[in-house]
Amino acid sequence: MEQWLNFIQQIGFPIFVSFYLLHRLETKLEAIHNALVSLKVK
Numbered sequence: 001m002e003q004w005l006n007f008i009q010q011i012g013f014p015i016f017v018s019f020y021l022l023h024r025l026e027t028k029l030e031a032i033h034n035a036l037v038s039l040k041v042k
Helices: 002-011 013-041
Strands: none
Touching: 002 013
């Protein structure tokens, strides 16, 4: 937890939130991509 706090202090809270949201969006986009690929295969 201390490591995250140091990271937030160094880059700023808005940038941290942006990185967090981009990471969550990336995982959801990968799931959508995999679902579409599986539909195409069937």
